[in-house]
Amino acid sequence: xxxxxxxxxxxxxxxxxxxxxxxxxxxxxxxxxxxxxxxxxxxxxxxxxxxxxxxxxxxxxxxxxxxxxxxxxxxxxxxxxxxxxxxxxxxxxxxxxxxxxxxxxxxxxxxxxxxxxxxxxxxxxxxxxxxxxxxxxxxxxxxxxxxxxxxxxxxxxxxxxxxxxxxxxxxxxxxxxxxxxxxxxxx
Amino acid sequence: xxxxxxxxxxxxxxxxxxxxxxxxxxxxxxxxxxxxxxxxxxxxxxxxxxxxxxxxxxxxxxxxxxxxxxxxxxxxxxxxxxxxxxxxxxxxxxxxxxxxxxxxxxxxxxxxxxxxxxxxxxxxxxxxxxxxxxxxxxxxxxxxxxxxxxxxxxxxxx
Numbered sequence: 001x002x003x004x005x006x007x008x009x010x011x012x013x014x015x016x017x018x019x020x021x022x023x024x025x026x027x028x029x030x031x032x033x034x035x036x037x038x039x040x041x042x043x044x045x046x047x048x049x050x051x052x053x054x055x056x057x058x059x060x061x062x063x064x065x066x067x068x069x070x071x072x073x074x075x076x077x078x079x080x081x082x083x084x085x086x087x088x089x090x091x092x093x094x095x096x097x098x099x100x101x102x103x104x105x106x107x108x109x110x111x112x113x114x115x116x117x118x119x120x121x122x123x124x125x126x127x128x129x130x131x132x133x134x135x136x137x138x139x140x141x142x143x144x145x146x147x148x149x150x151x152x153x154x155x156x157x158x159x160x161x162x163x164x165x166x167x168x169x170x171x172x173x174x175x176x177x178x179x180x181x182x183x184x185x186x187x
Numbered sequence: 188x189x190x191x192x193x194x195x196x197x198x199x200x201x202x203x204x205x206x207x208x209x210x211x212x213x214x215x216x217x218x219x220x221x222x223x224x225x226x227x228x229x230x231x232x233x234x235x236x237x238x239x240x241x242x243x244x245x246x247x248x249x250x251x252x253x254x255x256x257x258x259x260x261x262x263x264x265x266x267x268x269x270x271x272x273x274x275x276x277x278x279x280x281x282x283x284x285x286x287x288x289x290x291x292x293x294x295x296x297x298x299x300x301x302x303x304x305x306x307x308x309x310x311x312x313x314x315x316x317x318x319x320x321x322x323x324x325x326x327x328x329x330x331x332x333x334x335x336x337x338x339x340x341x342x343x344x345x
Contacts, residue, residue, distance in 0.1 A: 150201075150203070166198060183235075
């Protein structure tokens with residue numbers, strides 16, 4: 001069933017439909033929050049909070065818009081609130097990335113240990129580079145490259161004007177590319 | 188020949204060009220080596236930056252569903268608490284005036300019958316206790332469900 005139908009059913013009080021929506025988005029929402037905060041425990045809490053908030057305010061959901069964008073907007077606000085509360089000017093991934101295990105068992109992931117090692121290294125390189133660019137730029141990269149949101153969806157989630165997304169995303173990419181200069185041969 | 192900017196090339200890779208823009212761009216890179224190489228570089232950058240998503244270490248959706256169900260379970264308790272509390276608070280208000288009238292009647296009779304003033308005060312104070320007791324009983328009744336829930340939680344943890 002498509003997202004819109006599920007969202008309408010959930011808005012009409014169908015708990016099962018809401019659960020199906022959660023199952024559909026829990027992984028990517030968790031990853032968005034985790035990449036923004038760099039804290040696994042906190043990401044689990046904030047993901048749950050985002051889902052609970054969306055459940056409690058599902059009656060306000062306008063079916064003309066996409067449910068996922070609406071959900072991401074809730075998560076985006078939660079992440080911003082968290083940083084405001086913690087008075088963090090800089091978002092840090094580092095501690096968690098340097099943690100003992102960044103790789104999880106992904107069902108159906110049949111990569112060789114060598115490939116896994118390369119992936120892990122690449123992940124660390126990218127996370128480190130992302131840590132060095134401003135959080136607003138980092139969010140644009142995460143939303144576009146990891147969550148694969150369109151420019152319109154990014155505008156709705158972040159509250160940026162649509163025309164600004166393209167140029168800001170360009171600047172964010174250039175900033176990231178600069179940080180990844182050392183790995184030029186891979187680019 | 189007009190070259191495409193990197194920003195435009197990114198928009199192409201992001202699928203953010205109109206079909207007209209897209210076909211013009213695709214025609215252009217067939218003849219422009221410079222733009223074709225920029226496109227290739229951008230493609231490499233995109234694939235390098237793309238990293239796999241992690242599986243959440245726990246099943247988030249079922250945890251949220253549990254929380255939603257719990258919230259629903261507590262709602263009847265909450266309403267029961269409100270009803271009992273309101274009834275309890277209203278009880279003295281209802282009882283109060285009738286008791287006052289009754290007391291006035293007793294006092295009036297007592298004075299008429301020539302009772303001692305102390306006896307009148309005693310009667311008055313004992314009757315005033317009734318609404319107070321009703322209030323205490325009501326609050327205890329309202330709190331009981333919450334105490335039971337709390338004890339259950341502690342029991343589960345043990």
